[in-house]
Amino acid sequence: MPHTVEWKVRLYLFEDEGTTKARVVVDTGATALTGRGVAHRNPADTDVPEIGDELAAGRAMRDLGQQLVDAAQHDVEGTGAPATGPGTRPETGWPM
Known part of the structure; x- marks a missing residue:
C-alpha cells in the first residue's frame, strides 16, 4: 500500500x-516538533559564522531526530508490540 506525505521543515539560526x-521545526500536518541546538565560539578562535551555523543546526537536527x-x-509500544532499541535485545553473541 503506497504512502506519500510531505512534512515541512523550517530551520532558524540566530547568532550573537x-x-x-x-531551532528546527517539523510540521507533519498532525503535530509539530521542535529541536534546539547551540554552538559557542571560543574567543580565541577566528570568527567564522558558518561554523557556528553548521554546529548549531546539526545539534538542533540531532535533537529533533x-x-x-x-x-x-x-507509538510502537502503543500498538502492543514489544519494545525495541538499546538494551532490549537478547544477550547473545560477542560482547560489545
Missing part, C-alpha cells in the same frame, strides 16, 4: 557575539 542558536525516534517508539 560568538553564540549561535538553532531523537524526538522523532522517541515518538515512534512510543
Whole structure:
C-alpha cells in the first residue's frame, strides 16, 4: 500500500557575539516538533559564522531526530508490540 506525505521543515539560526542558536521545526500536518541546538565560539578562535551555523543546526537536527525516534517508539509500544532499541535485545553473541 503506497504512502506519500510531505512534512515541512523550517530551520532558524540566530547568532550573537560568538553564540549561535538553532531551532528546527517539523510540521507533519498532525503535530509539530521542535529541536534546539547551540554552538559557542571560543574567543580565541577566528570568527567564522558558518561554523557556528553548521554546529548549531546539526545539534538542533540531532535533537529533533531523537524526538522523532522517541515518538515512534512510543507509538510502537502503543500498538502492543514489544519494545525495541538499546538494551532490549537478547544477550547473545560477542560482547560489545
